[in-house]
Amino acid sequence: MKTIVVTATVLAGLSMVSGTAFAQTGSVGVNYARAESDTGDFDSYGIDGEAIFDTGAPWAVIVEGDFTETDDTNGVGALEGHLINRGANSAWGVFVGAADTEGSTVLSTGFEYAQFFESSTLAFNLNFASDNDVDVEGYGANGKYSIFSGDNLRFDLGVGVGRVDALGNETDFVAIGAGFEYRFDGTPYSVGAGYTRIDGDANGDEADVLGVTLRWNFGDTTLKAADRS
Numbered sequence: 001m002k003t004i005v006v007t008a009t010v011l012a013g014l015s016m017v018s019g020t021a022f023a024q025t026g027s028v029g030v031n032y033a034r035a036e037s038d039t040g041d042f043d044s045y046g047i048d049g050e051a052i053f054d055t056g057a058p059w060a061v062i063v064e065g066d067f068t069e070t071d072d073t074n075g076v077g078a079l080e081g082h083l084i085n086r087g088a089n090s091a092w093g094v095f096v097g098a099a100d101t102e103g104s105t106v107l108s109t110g111f112e113y114a115q116f117f118e119s120s121t122l123a124f125n126l127n128f129a130s131d132n133d134v135d136v137e138g139y140g141a142n143g144k145y146s147i148f149s150g151d152n153l154r155f156d157l158g159v160g161v162g163r164v165d166a167l168g169n170e171t172d173f174v175a176i177g178a179g180f181e182y183r184f185d186g187t188p189y190s191v192g193a194g195y196t197r198i199d200g201d202a203n204g205d206e207a208d209v210l211g212v213t214l215r216w217n218f219g220d221t222t223l224k225a226a227d228r229s
Contacts, residue, residue, distance in 0.1 A: 025219025025226060026051040033211035044070040052219075060084045064097075076101040082112070089116050095125075106131045121146045121227055138164035151222040152183040156194070173200040181215075183223045190215045190223065 028049040035042055048066035055061055062082035069075040080097030090113070097108045110127030123144050130137035140162025147155045160175040179194025196209040220226040 024051075024053065025217075027215050027217045027226075029213050029215035031211055031213040033209055035207050035209045037207035042071040042073075044068050058086045060086060074102045080108075090114060091116075095127075104131055104133050106136075116228060119148045134166075136164065136166045138162055146227070148224050148227075151224040152185055152190075153180070154182075154223050154227075155180045158196075171200055171205065173198060173205060175199075179211075181213075181223060183217065188217045190217060 026049065029047070031046050031048065033044045033046075035044070046066055046068035048064070050062060050064040053061045053063070060083075062084060064080045064082070065078065067075055067077045076099055078097060078099040080095055082093050082095040084091055084093035092111070092113045094111055095109065099106045099108070106129050108127055108129040110125050112123065112125035114121055114123035123146075124142060126139075126141050128137070128139045140160060142158065142160040144156055144158040147157075149155065156177075156179045158175075158177045158179075160177075162173055162175075164171045164173070175196055175198045177194055177196035179192060181190050181192035183190035192213045192215065194211050196211075198205070198207045198209065200206065217223075217226065
């Protein structure tokens with residue numbers, strides 16, 4: 001069951017290429033989430049970070065990592081790398097990643113695209129994940145629309161769909177989320193909060209997740225600059 005949860009989490013991730021910059025920039029954040037479902041409630045705590053390396057226009061490499069500890073389960077560590085091609089008003093790329101818990105490793109890969117508008121960004125990705133240790137695999141698609149109400153206030157709307165196949169049993173799910181991030185003017189610090197609703201077609205697969213985060217940003221002076229630079 002843990003591997004199924006990790007696979008579904010990889011597929012339903014709503015963090016897209018939007019919000020990245022193409023210089024020596026990045027961020028480190030700490031976060032807390034509370035999930036409530038028909039089969040029980042739990043809290044999780046985590047730390048995450050990303051670093052963006054300019055490898056010569058129009059290419060950049062993004063490296064992301066995180067570790068999450070959840071009540072009564074083993075921690076999950078993940079590492080992901082993105083190769084991004086940045087144009088004047090858009091970006092596209094490919095990524096590979098791995099998430100490990102209790103010696104079981106989920107590998108993922110996919111394609112991502114973002115279109116930049118004057119005060120918003122539309123992004124999506126297509127992805128595939130598998131764990132050969134326990135015969136679990138899945139695939140999914142995610143979309144996110146980010147609206148900037150000023151340079152340091154961003155609102156996000158996201159949706160993800162996916163299917164996980166575990167030992168011949170298929171489970172479909174839909175994740176719908178909304179959130180915001182605010183960066184304090186003249187400082188590297190930002191705060192954010194978000195809500196996600198996950199619905200699956202199996203009994204007990206529904207969950208409501210509420211999360212908050214505190215982030216330290218480096219290399220850019222505003223949230224919008226980090227999205228566009």
